[in-house]
Amino acid sequence: MTAPHNVEPLVVMQPIKVDTGGDDRDGRLVMANGMLVALLVRLEDEDHEQAGGWFLEASFGKLPSRSAPVFDSLDDATRWLRQRLKP
Numbered sequence: 001m002t003a004p005h006n007v008e009p010l011v012v013m014q015p016i017k018v019d020t021g022g023d024d025r026d027g028r029l030v031m032a033n034g035m036l037v038a039l040l041v042r043l044e045d046e047d048h049e050q051a052g053g054w055f056l057e058a059s060f061g062k063l064p065s066r067s068a069p070v071f072d073s074l075d076d077a078t079r080w081l082r083q084r085l086k087p
Contacts, residue, residue, distance in 0.1 A: 009033050009085045011078050013040070018057065024048075027057070028074065032085050037063055040077055043070065 009032040018027035023044045030038035039058040043051050054077050056068040063084055071077040 007087070008082045011081055011085070013074060013078070020057075024055075028054075030077075030081060032081065035061070037061055037085065038081065040071075040074070 012031045013028040014031070016027045016029050017025050018039070018041050019025070020041060024041050026042040026044065028040040029036060030040060037060050038056060040054045041057040043053050043055055045051065050070040053070040053072055054074060055070050056063075056065055056077075059065040059068070063081070068080070071080065
């Protein structure tokens with residue numbers, strides 16, 4: 001039996017501190033269907049143009065990291081991730 005194409009992956013975010021060498025330490029490990037797919041970091045430093053946004057620090061598997069925007073919220077990041085992780 002094949003998986004339906006309209007099923008969205010289960011995306012779970014786990015809070016974690018990240019040593020970025022700067023003030024940006026609030027992070028989220030992102031898991032989709034039980035597999036680690038990304039690491040998001042909140043931009044805290046006032047020098048960032050989009051301070052307060054969420055940056056895709058690392059991605060794994062088929063997720064593109066170069067084309068990811070800075071997300072205004074974790075909900076925005078979740079929507080973007082689900083669109084790219086669909087089977």
